[in-house]
Amino acid sequence: MSLLNRMVSGFRFALPILLAGVLGTSFAQSEADGLDLSNVTLTVGTPNKTGLRRQLLASGEAENTPYQIKWADFDSTPPLIEALRAQHVDIAQGGETGVLFAIANGQKIAILGAGLEKNISGSAILVRGDSDIQNVADLKGRKIALPYFTKQHYQLAKALEQAGVPWDSKLILRLNTTDGLSALVNAQVDAFVVWDPNSAIAQIEHGARVIKPLKEAIETASVLYTHPANLEDPKRTAALKDLTRRIVRAQAWVNAHPQEWAEQVARLSQVSPAVAKLQTERSSPSHVPATDPAVLAGWQEEIDYFVGIGQFRKSFAIEDFIAKDFSEVIQSENQHLATRKTARAD
Numbered sequence: 052m053s054l055l056n057r058m059v060s061g062f063r064f065a066l067p068i069l070l071a072g073v074l075g076t077s078f079a080q081s082e083a084d085g086l087d088l089s090n091v092t093l094t095v096g097t098p099n100k101t102g103l104r105r106q107l108l109a110s111g112e113a114e115n116t117p118y119q120i121k122w123a124d125f126d127s128t129p130p131l132i133e134a135l136r137a138q139h140v141d142i143a144q145g146g147e148t149g150v151l152f153a154i155a156n157g158q159k160i161a162i163l164g165a166g167l168e169k170n171i172s173g174s175a176i177l178v179r180g181d182s183d184i185q186n187v188a189d190l191k192g193r194k195i196a197l198p199y200f201t202k203q204h205y206q207l208a209k210a211l212e213q214a215g216v217p218w219d220s221k222l223i224l225r226l227n228t229t230d231g232l233s234a235l236v237n238a239q240v241d242a243f244v245v246w247d248p249n250s251a252i253a254q255i256e257h258g259a260r261v262i263k264p265l266k267e268a269i270e271t272a273s274v275l276y277t278h279p280a281n282l283e284d285p286k287r288t289a290a291l292k293d294l295t296r297r298i299v300r301a302q303a304w305v306n307a308h309p310q311e312w313a314e315q316v317a318r319l320s321q322v323s324p325a326v327a328k329l330q331t332e333r334s335s336p337s338h339v340p341a342t343d344p345a346v347l348a349g350w351q352e353e354i355d356y357f358v359g360i361g362q363f364r365k366s367f368a369i370e371d372f373i374a375k376d377f378s379e380v381i382q383s384e385n386q387h388l389a390t391r392k393t394a395r396a397d
Contacts, residue, residue: 084289091118091290096135096143098128100248100320101330103144103298109315110304112297118290126227127198132158135278142291144275144298146202146246151354154372155363161282162369163295163377164275165346166302170335173247174203174265176210177235180258184241187214187263193241195223196231202271203244205353208360210268218360235259247330248322255325271353272346275338275377282374292380299338299384306335338385340378347373 097104104122107113113120123140125131128149134140136158144166154160176195178184184193187210197207211218226234228249235243236257243253244265253259275298281287305312309331316327339346350369357363 086286086289088118088286088290088293091286092121093118093141093287093290093294094121094123094139095294096123096125096131096140098125098131098143098145098149099246100124100322101316103142103301105316105319106301106305107297108319109312110301112301112304116297117293120294126229127201129198129200135160135276138278138280140278141281141287142275142277142294145273147271147274147350147353148202148205149200150274150276151350151357151369152200152363154367154369155354155357155365159279160276160372161279161374162274162276162341162372163291163374164299164381165339165341165343166273166275166336167339167346168266168270168273168334168336171264171266171333172336173250173330173333174206175245175250175261176207176263176265177243177245177250177253177259178241178262179235179238180260182241182260184262187211188216189262190214190242191216193222194239195242195244196226196234196240197223197244198227198231199225201246202273203246203265205271205356206265206268207244208356210263210265213268232257247334248316248320248326251326251329252322255323255329270349272339272349273336274341277374292377295377295380296384299381300388302336302338303388305331306337338381340381341373342370342375342378 095103095107104124123134125134128145131140131143131145132149132153135143142163150160150162176187184190190211195207197204208218224240228245231243231245232249232253234240235253242262243259245253250261254261275295277291281291313324313327313331316322316331317324320327347370354363354366354369358366
């Protein structure tokens, strides 16, 4: 049974029917519990063009917060992780692989929540439209552009393993999203591994072709995370809990308003309407508690995989890095959304 199916069997996901911000004030008060958060500033890190920043803005959940919000955008997870290490970023969401690599290398990280993709998403192996490559097995001996230490790093490794293609670091080139696309378009590499909206840009604007959606290789839960030092301060913890609720609602709003979200993606991320439409059509993630056994098992399996192939020097228990009280925040927020949905349906 897939990770998503296991989660669905034990947890009912809620889709929103609320306008953004309806619950924001009451929950901000309850999380703060009388604390004055006006002098707290949270810097939100986003490792892609359409993540937390755009979702919070488009949904209206970034408005009327009892604390200040700043934004920090990155090309991928590794540079974001470095900013988190220096405590220039307070909360971020993205692929779990970069986070697991960071923990394996001794970085201090607290995982607040998990995200499961219910759709196929844009995480994929791409080739040029005129390429003779038809499947993953055809990649043997070919050059592949990959942003290392991202979710796609793990997904590509599993896809190659399943196809009997060895991992060859001389052929799998570490390139960021911009350089990877350029290398593919200019025939400097044979394939490009990336995520949306980069995948959609490659397909719509450069005629790239998907040979494998990477969710078919392995399904993994993304992570919402912070620096543990933030959880030692009651005010910052209260602010993070309130923002976590807003993040859950923002994602739910995105799922419930695909057309409006596509328009916002095009505007906020400065991509074409066609690119935004393709991305939104194939993505529908939801937030779930990080303490869920199926989520923990999936992350632990990934850790064991990288230990087994020698990319992690030692194993660790992912459960030791979970901020468990945030799972209660996410679960309760999903329950409130479900209750509101049921009430409106009646």
